[in-house]
Amino acid sequence: MQSIFSRLTVIITTSPTPSSPSTDLISSVIESFRLHCPELVATRVIVVFDTFDRIAAQNRLKSGSASPEVAENYSAYKDNVKSLVLREYVNDSNDGHHLQQATATAEFGSPYDEKNSVELAITHTGDKHVTFIEPIARLGFGLAIRSALRVVETPYVWVQQHDWALVANIPLQPLLEVMDTSSTTGNTPKPIRYISFPSIRMHRYAVSDCVNSYPALRSLTATLKEDFSSSSQPNVKVPLTPLFFWFDKPHLASTEHYLSRVFPTRLAMRRGEFIEDKIGQRARGQMKDGEWGKWATWLYYPDDGKELCLRHLMGRTWKGGEGGLVGRYQKET
Secondary structure (H helix, E strand, O other): HHHOOOHEEEEEOOOOOOOOOOOOHHHHHHHHHHHHOHHHHEEEEEEEEEEOOOOOOEEEEHEEEHHHHHHHHHHHHHHHHHHHHHHHHHHOOOOOOOOOOEEEOOOOOOOOOOOOEEEEEEEOOOOOOOEEEEEOOOOOOOHHHHHHHHHOOOOEEEEOOOOEEOOOOOOOOHHHHHHHHHHHHOOEEEEEEEEEEEOOHOOOOHOOOHHHHHHHHHHHHHHEEEEEEOOOOOOOOEEEEOOOOOOOOOOOEEEEHHHHOOOOOOOOOOOOOOHHHHHHHHHHHHHHHHHHHHEEEEOOOOHOOOOOEEEEEEOOOOOOOOOOOOOHHHOOO
């Protein structure tokens, strides 16, 4: 556990939802961690509370519009999530727990426009086991992740949106070891800098049309797809196949690679943008042209792509009352 704590930080992004001020969504995510990858509740954690741009008659949460009810409940929601995370990660609540305070800035776009920045309030426990980031204006997923990455002190991050739950066991220690030892040299270099996990749309990804329709991607898959091994758990195989996209859904990644590849300058991401919308398509285009190695993106691939690891809880529409992760899983299946 100490090894995981020193090597990995979990980044959770959250924002206004119809279920606020309930913490059902994030509770379901943490429940799924405990069931399928308990190391993820033994790490450092950073929670980014994104906000809304405007109050409108109806929720258009992806574009920054929140209904009066959702807007009114958001402050209480943030307090409830802070108490939940402190309780789960340090066995404490924020009542009477001293959190240290700091400030930062999320800048974007042209440096000549003074409006192109958002101030951030940062609070954290003394040992930085738990950190909360609260912008004064909406960031969007991309800038939310970059803001968290800038305070990360570990070589790897697990990026987690608030409405994706694990539904299969994840061998986290072997995955990290495989990333540690992955090679960028040799006759067949296999750098591993990013690992995503299969959801329903990724079923049998390696033989799907989005791979087989392109000779270059089909050839890379045939060459690189492998069951990797780790030194600490040699009996645990780590099946990976090349992934030809950068998804926002839960993933494991190198902190340095994330910052240098996705956020090389302040022009890389505008306020309100999602990484997969802005970077994903660009990355896929470069991979088709033979530049997969610069992205080094992989998909965890148990049972040759037939086992799914993630389930989407639909945070923009879920109003709670579904009996948590288990109840929702049973309803959808």
